Amino acid sequence: MKKLLFAALAVALVLAGCGGGGKSDVVKVGWLGALTGDQAVWGENELNTVKMLFEEYNAAGGIEVGGKKYQLEVIGYDNKGDPQESVNVTKRLTGQDKVVAIIGPNSSGNAIPMAPILEKAKVPDIATVATNPKVTVQDGKVKPYNFRVCFIDPYQGAVAAGFAYDRLNARTAAILYDVGDDYSQGLREFFKVNFEKKGGTIVADESFNSGDVDFRPQLSKIKAANPDVIFMPYFFKEVALSANQARDLGIKATLLGGDGWPSDQLISMGGKAVEGSYFVNHLDYADPAVQDFKTRYKAKYGKETELNGFLAHDAVLLFVEGLKKAGKPNGEAIAKALEGIDIQGITGRIHISPETHNPEGKDAAIEKIVNGQYVFQEKYAAQ
Amino acid sequence: MAAILHIRDLTKKFGGLTAVDAVSFDVSEGGIVGLIGPNGAGKTTIFNLITGVYKPTSGSIEFRGKSIVGLEPFRIADMGVTRTFQNIRLFKNLSVFDNVLTACHLNANYSFAEAILRLPRFRTQEKALTAKAEDLLGIMGLLGYRDLIANNLPYGLQRRLEIVRALALNPSLLLLDEPAAGMNPDETEQLMRLIGRIRNDFKLSVLVIEHHMDLIMGVCEHIVVLNFGEKIAQGTADEVSKNPQVIEAYLGTSEEAADA
Amino acid sequence: MVQFLQQLINGLSIGSVYALMAVGYSLVYSIMNFSNFAHGGVIMLGAYFGFFSLTLLKLPFAAAFLLASVGTFFVAIIVERVAYKPLRERRAPFLYFIISAMGASILLENLVIATIGPTFRTYPEVFSKALIELGPLAVGRLDLIIFLISAVSLTLLILFIDKTKLGKAIQAASYNVKACALMGVNTDRVILTVFGLGGFLAGIAGVFFGMKYTVYPQIGNITTKSFIAAVFGGLGSLPGAVLGSVLLGVIETFVAGYLSSQFRDLIAFVILIAVLVLRPTGIMGKVTEDKA
């Protein structure tokens, strides 16, 4: 039994090792993200996007780098949304598959532990929606091989707080957040700080645990505090459930959220409960710049792209630009080249700051849900 | 002779049921005492009370003049009271040798650190333990089964192994709960002789529960008879067998047994 | 006062969901003396069965409800046959049952992810979501219906166990499976019945859960709570499971509502452990003194 297992293990590892042959005119790019687990929808969407764009580049003859045409190949692995698996996958991509760059993952917890491996292997990573500041900067020092195309939590929190205070004229706010989720805790913290700085009051600060489905105890407490807005910095399933339950309890306050909201399912599940709510987004869905990508994606995969697809799209754009600028398919050169790049992505202008590796000054879009549609309100930049 | 075990007014109630009702008796130093009575008379309960498995509702149990009521079973065992079980409780997945070796642990006192670093005291004491375990197995005629997993041992030998395991603790009082259950007359006879020999060789006292009257009559110097939790008689084999209450209790049960 | 009553309603409504799940655990525990962690997976399948009966087959609610319960009835029996029966025959210790149950739970959850997909699905609106408002208090209609159907099915279950011959065999087996086998009770059939019943209840729980909170492959995880509730009430006791669930629901709600939502589960666990220290077999668990 044991021998058999070992043999199987050895064979499988060897087979896996022989997988990628070394064709010289192909640039291999890694992707990692969740293909299983509750984040799988987004992972799949990102990987599909990268695949589609690479196919398009290749069909057009490839990318010219340093006077030579290269084809692009993506090697995508599932990390189950688990940091430990992200480490495994990163080691596999950099060590075994010898990719020149990695795109993803879609969560900060999965992106942060990749840093030492990337540094050792000298392979840059472009995160899609990892919004924790510590993905690219730790203790005031920028991590040389970590980049991203999205804005960060402090910014998003400041946008939400500023919008609530200045545009919605909210003076009291309640927060409901997922205490077990890093993204949710981050947004809650920065919303709270910024809203109070503006002069507003947080009248209730309640939490739930990842996996909870009933929020009425917390909402009843929030109802008693009677806030102008309720900030809900978590993902759409919980948003829909908590919004429904809030309305059931007779809470009339305006709901406000972050980039965990946008999804078709929010509308179908949330229905009337999320009507009139606002959320901070990375882009305006109605923006003419994104329509072409939306159509191409739908034509290829038969379904709408999620939010992650747009950011994966821009991550690919950024990578291709970096590759061209580097002049050779080499991780170290690409990392150098990415610093300071300034391109127009479909989610906005992406200017990678050499100090933070973040797309500095990227506007956030505020959307409102009206008649079951996302209606763009304004580009809002926090001061 | 002085009493090694001194029981007075021992009572145990389970909810509304009185399993043992104000029972008193002694086991004399070096004596073999039989505890008999129909099913449900409270015999095993008394064993459980003596060994600390149950806490008595009231009454006293003194071992060598010291109360052992309320002590945990392992402390009572440590003091020198040990037992076997009616439904055998061996360390089933361990070998015959390991069963005995485990129970020998009171003969060693090396510490955790000494064990983990394999220090000299560990080595010498372990050697001594092995020797003792093999000795005991030899005396009881089980050495031939040294490496057999206890569960694979024939039933009669399992009972014998349980006795060996008890002896490994160097007890001064041994409680045997139906040691002859499931044995044929031949084996019972062997066991009878064995119990006598153990008493003499190991210099201990024995309290034995048994249904086999041959065994009881043959080996016990003193007999205590229980019925419905109460002591109804005590004395020598002769005295007890002539006691009308005892005869009635036994006849009664045999009728009930026939009904069932 | 209003908030107190509203929180009490919230707690009871959460508790009644736990109860439907916990009873299935307790039922199996009473016979097999192990915690059937695959129960969560069966509940999850029940939610999916109900969902597809309503959306794909377009069945009326009652039929969908029945189909889901019958479906999980068979799933539970299959799980028993595949994952537990061989262990039973080998008289494996309870650890093995639990591990096998975990395997089944991992298998069921990921099978659904692989075949149906990881996305959440919303039940079509069967009952109007309108609220029953008692002054400032709000009671969900769905909550009320769930509460009533749970009460009816639990009563039927208790009647079944008390009044029928098979039920009595189950009761007897819950005291001593071996003795029952010796006395000619077909324990295999009793065990199958218990799993089937547990599965049937899982179907009911799954459909209600789905209606209330949507359907997704990780529903099974929430059953950790109902497992705790079952332990709280005393494993193996059906009324205990119900009581434990309601208490857990109410305690959680009040802790979140009045003390701290951040530490809600922590405080709930502390209370659980305190109960276990004071009553080592839960509130209504069968107390057995280890017989020598």
Add this chain to the structure above:
Amino acid sequence: MDWTYIQGILMLAGINMIAVLGLSLLTGFTGLFSFGHAGFMAIGAYVGAWISASPASTPAGLGLPFILAIVGGGAAAGAVSYLIGRISLNLKGDYFCIATLGFGEAIRLIFNNVNRFGGARGWPGVPGKSTFVAILVADVVAVLFLANLVKSRHGRNMIAVREEELAAQIAGIDVFKYKMISLIISAVYAGVAGVFFAHYMTFIQPKMFSLTKSTELTIIVIFGGLGSISGSVLGALVLTALPEVLRAFEIWRLVFYGAAVILIMVSRPKGLMGGMELTPSGIRKVVAERNALREAKAKLLAEAQSGEED
């Protein structure tokens, strides 16, 4: 084959192995079943990170040497396990399980709420001190310690508790004490594994130490075989590598994993090693047991035949 990748998997397996060996003492040798050992790993990971992280980083640490982190992380987990044990070791079977489950979840909840340690957002910037050699040394020490413990009167007493609690009591074994010692040692192992894990990942988050992690450890112990140290070692290696091998199956891999767990339980319920040790003395023991069984059968058969002849 690339060494960094394989080394990474081996390091993870080595870290898991430490925790699994500890749990093996508790579950495999003492017969107690825990759902909370990820909690002890979390304590080890956080205390270890706190001891070794630089005072200049956020969250700030003490900047002490790695070896102190290992000692501190292990000791902290052991100390907490003592408190848990005092409360819950008297509970039986599933009730003890649920108490450990509650404890494991409680630890995670606490770390989620402690902002000093980064809360749910985690603790980045833990120094990457878990080298391959360090893990290898720790594994060797862990195995030797456990093997020597198990083959001593203390280890035998624990096994006796697993086999038959009441009989162990009657044999003069302080059951509670040995359960407690077993729990503490297993928690120290888990704590040390947590320290290595934190310094391997360089980033820790409370959700890494979930119930799933606890059950994974238990599954490895059972897969390897209760009461076998070699089984735990092999189990940790095989089951840590298995998901990587199954990576090719993508979404189906956890389905296979679940099916494999059931299959192992059903077809080989004693696990990979079934209480056997892969050492010369372990093999000799098994051979001796087999021979003894054969001899005993022969003896009984002979007796039965001679009985018939009479």
